[in-house]
Structure formats: structure tokens, C-alpha cells
Amino acid sequence: MLDLGGGTGKVIAIHFFNETAMNWTYVDHCPAMAAEFRRNLHGHPLGRGSQIVVDDMNRALGQLEAHSYDVVMLSLVLSSMPEPPDFGALRRLLRPGGSLIVTDINPGYTRDKPLHKVWVDGAVVALRTTPVDPFEVIRQASMAGLRVAEQKTIGDASIYYSFLLVFTLD
Numbered sequence: 001m002l003d004l005g006g007g008t009g010k011v012i013a014i015h016f017f018n019e020t021a022m023n024w025t026y027v028d029h030c031p032a033m034a035a036e037f038r039r040n041l042h043g044h045p046l047g048r049g050s051q052i053v054v055d056d057m058n059r060a061l062g063q064l065e066a067h068s069y070d071v072v073m074l075s076l077v078l079s080s081m082p083e084p085p086d087f088g089a090l091r092r093l094l095r096p097g098g099s100l101i102v103t104d105i106n107p108g109y110t111r112d113k114p115l116h117k118v119w120v121d122g123a124v125v126a127l128r129t130t131p132v133d134p135f136e137v138i139r140q141a142s143m144a145g146l147r148v149a150e151q152k153t154i155g156d157a158s159i160y161y162s163f164l165l166v167f168t169l170d
């Protein structure tokens, strides 16, 4: 598993913390996030099969071994990036039969509320989010030789909250 922009691990990786036979490569450019991920993973079996890379994925992707991941995951990451990564570089990392999973926020919501605000030590800080158009993701992935294997929206209110796309090698 290649968990790009893995954050604290409390949304995705946590579900696999007790796996004993899984290799988990985590990449995040934020040292504080990686430190929190390490703390959360500490003492769990997945830690034995994990590699933590603290670097910008745009640099890290080229240094990872080609065709060696069953799953490459971008969960709520494209909306945290000013520009999307090179989908050709993502494709290169997938094993035959592997999947690229992209999940992100409804771009309408991000466009209306670009600032994701949180309180830190008594002050409000904000992450400026980028709207991620699922059709644009599909277009870029297709140009890189990936095709949609599955797609769904998440959230049952009148407006969907987020979307999920699964790509496989074309």
C-alpha cells in the first residue's frame, strides 16, 4: 500500500494497524503529520511492515520502486495540493492488477468554503483547499493510461459530501 499524503493515519491507516502481513509506505511532506502518524502507529503490527517517507510526493514518487504497489491511495489529498501530482508517475508505481484510489471533497463545497479553519493554541488557522473536479481527475488519469474501475459518491443528504474513484491500468 502506498499512502500518499497519509496525514495522522487516523482516517485510513488506522483500519489496518493490526495487519501483520501488509507493507505500508507512507509519504507526507509535513514532519508534524509524520510524527503524529508514527505516534498513532506505535506498538501496532503494521509498524513492522511500514516505511515512512517525509517528503513532497512530487519528489518522492520518482524515487519509489516501479510496479511495486497493489494500492496507491490519495485520500483528501488533492484538495490539499495547489496542483495535482503527475498521474503518469502514479501509474508507474502500480503493479499489474493494482488500483489507484482517489477520494476527495465535493468540489462545489470546496469552492464555496475554500478555507478549512481549525483552532490551534487559541488562534484560528486555515488550510486553503483546492476544488477537485472528479471529471478532471478522470481526464488526467485516462491520459496517463488509467481507467475508472469504480466510482461512487459518499453522503446521503441532497448534496454528496465526497467522491471516490478507483482506477486500474488500462
Ligand SMILES: C[S@@+](CC[C@H](N)C(=O)[O-])C[C@H]1O[C@@H](n2cnc3c(N)ncnc32)[C@H](O)[C@@H]1O
Pocket: 004, 005, 006, 007, 008, 009, 010, 011, 012, 027, 028, 029, 030, 033, 055, 056, 057, 058, 074, 075, 076, 077, 080, 081
Ligand atoms: C487533509 S490531509 C489527509 C490525510 C489522510 N490522507 C486522510 O485521509 O486523513 C492531507 C495531507 O496531505 C499532505 N500533503 C499535501 N500536499 C502534499 C505533498 N505535495 N506531498 C506530500 N504530502 C502532501 C498534508 O501534509 C496532509 O497531511
